[in-house]
Amino acid sequence: MAYRTVLIEENKMMMERLTSVVRNLAGFEVSARYATAGDALGQMQAFNPDLILVDVDNEHNALLIPDLKRNIPGAVIICLARRWDSEAQAKLLYMGAKGYMVKPFTGEELLETVKNVSRSSLSAYSKVISFFSPKGKSGKSTLIANLGTVLAAKTNEPVAVIDADTQFGDMTVFFNLTPQSTIVEAVRDISFLSPVTLRTYFTDTGRNLQVLCGTSKPDMAETITIEGFTSLVKMSRNLYKYILIDIPSGFSDISATACELSDKTIITTMVNGGYEVQHMKRALEIFKAWDHYQERLDLLFTRVNPFTEEQKNKLSEQMGYPVKYIIPNEYLLVSEAADNGRMAVTRDPDSQFSKAVENLADSIIAGE
Ligand SMILES: Nc1ncnc2c1ncn2[C@@H]1O[C@H](COP(=O)(O)OP(=O)(O)OP(=O)(O)O)[C@@H](O)[C@H]1O
Ligand SMILES: [Mg+2]
Known part of the structure; x- marks a missing residue:
């Protein structure tokens, strides 16, 4: 069964890029795409996602992570940002995210991050x-x-x-x-x-x-x-x-x-x-x-x-x-x-x- 993935990203170019990476990755499928976490809330349950990739450069999205988690408790939430930021990462993990990645990413990087999710609190x-x-x-x-x-x-x-x-x-x-x-x-x-x-x-x-x-x-x-x-x-x-x-x-x-x-x-x-x-x-x-x-x-x-x-x-x-x-x-x-x-x-x-x-x-x- 493929990993049902929801993408949350406002920038259209970036969204296309990330979509094609996820689609081309064996074992993954893109189930739904939303511009903001607000849009995703209340809609994405229908797809029963396994993985939610959410852009956190948009601060509002970051604040909604606890709600995303409550919405689909079984999904793994991975945050996406243009730059690595240890402090932000620690906060997001505390809020319920399981990983943090720099975007755009390669299929290999996504796989590695998902694989490491169980160790995401390693830090x-x-x-x-x-x-x-x-x-x-x-x-x-x-x-x-x-x-x-x-x-x-x-x-x-x-x-x-x-x-x-x-x-x-x-x-x-x-x-x-x-x-x-x-x-x-x-x-x-x-x-x-x-x-x-x-x-x-x-x-x-x-x-x-x-x-x-x-x-x-x-x-x-x-x-x-x-x-x-x-x-x-x-x-x-x-x-x-x-x-x-x-x-x-x-x-x-x-x-x-x-x-x-x-x-x-x-x-x-x-x-x-x-x-x-x-x-x-x-x-x-x-x-x-x-x-x-x-x-x-x-x-x-x-x-x-x-x-x-x-x-x-x-x-x-x-x-x-x-x-x-x-x-x-x-x-x-x-x-x-x-x-x-x-x-x-x-x-x-x-x-x-x-x-x-x-x-x-x-x-x-x-x-x-
Ligand atoms: N337990 C030990 N007993 C005897 N000789 C030792 C021992 N540990 C290290 N040495 C020897 O002491 C010398 C210095 O060791 P080492 O290079 O590990 O020290 P260092 O503090 O890293 O030195 P440096 O200041 O050059 O970085 C080496 O010749 C090493 O073989
Ligand atoms: Mg030395």
């Missing part, structure tokens, strides 16, 4: 985690690549790594990828994209783990605007359950924005001589300006030796703040694995390093 559940390090060489890229791998395997949910270490990102190396596009193009094009089209900028690494690679040329980093980066992260929430962001070390516009946008920021530092506790303390003082910082900040030390609970407690004491996670010193394993594009967690799942990453993943999954 409300998605978890964005940034890894902040006061200084470079903290082990955070190693950790992110391995954690992404574990989260994808454990949850079966869509997981993404965004390499926003804009000048010297190295996720391409970690995952041994040859990306067709990077964060630079994604941010450049973001105002024309919707989640469905944004997905194509990510590179597959396996079934449910994708990477938005960093730029290969450091000078391209300047083209990444804060506004574009913000839209990118917000839109990605519609695609992935877990999003791990690698950011440049230290405080910068990009790193501060990523942390602001994140549900959690994990401050990551490598134990290496002793000064790192001071760096971590100074960074922590700055983050303490956040409201409810305790809920949004976790501390993590890498290369901890001896890798014991006592050592973790000692670090917490020195910090005057609980250290939530520690990662052991396993240079040989992590560096050999990174060199050939294989993750330490897959190469040696029983190692202390892998177990520590697994603990971190479990705690993220549990929402701790």
Whole structure:
């Protein structure tokens, strides 16, 4: 049986365009067409539609979404707009819509959106985690690549790594990828994209783990605007359950924005001589300006030796703040694995390093 579709669109040219896309799509039929949601109400019941595509650039239509839903409770309502707008989308989903698309769309995009309807509230559940390090060489890229791998395997949910270490990102190396596009193009094009089209900028690494690679040329980093980066992260929430962001070390516009946008920021530092506790303390003082910082900040030390609970407690004491996670010193394993594009967690799942990453993943999954 074909998907009975109702189109609500005032602009005649756009209506013709959308009609032909839906008609040409196998499994879909256009049952009725209306200029406004007001016209559709009271008339479309006769067609018992499965799908209602409604233009929400017309504000009046947007306000009638609860009525459309009440009229045909079984139909899926997908909103259409010329531009992606995360805030508007959140409101419309709250009002009863199941999806939001940029128009005009292709048949493929419509199919993908309908398919994702059951996950359309994903953005409300998605978890964005940034890894902040006061200084470079903290082990955070190693950790992110391995954690992404574990989260994808454990949850079966869509997981993404965004390499926003804009000048010297190295996720391409970690995952041994040859990306067709990077964060630079994604941010450049973001105002024309919707989640469905944004997905194509990510590179597959396996079934449910994708990477938005960093730029290969450091000078391209300047083209990444804060506004574009913000839209990118917000839109990605519609695609992935877990999003791990690698950011440049230290405080910068990009790193501060990523942390602001994140549900959690994990401050990551490598134990290496002793000064790192001071760096971590100074960074922590700055983050303490956040409201409810305790809920949004976790501390993590890498290369901890001896890798014991006592050592973790000692670090917490020195910090005057609980250290939530520690990662052991396993240079040989992590560096050999990174060199050939294989993750330490897959190469040696029983190692202390892998177990520590697994603990971190479990705690993220549990929402701790
Ligand atoms: N748990 C660990 N034990 C020992 N060595 C590690 C560990 N994690 C990472 N390393 C090593 O430390 C170095 C830095 O790691 P990585 O590139 O992950 O850090 P980073 O914070 O992303 O650095 P950058 O500032 O260059 O982005 C690498 O040589 C890596 O192999
Ligand atoms: Mg790095």
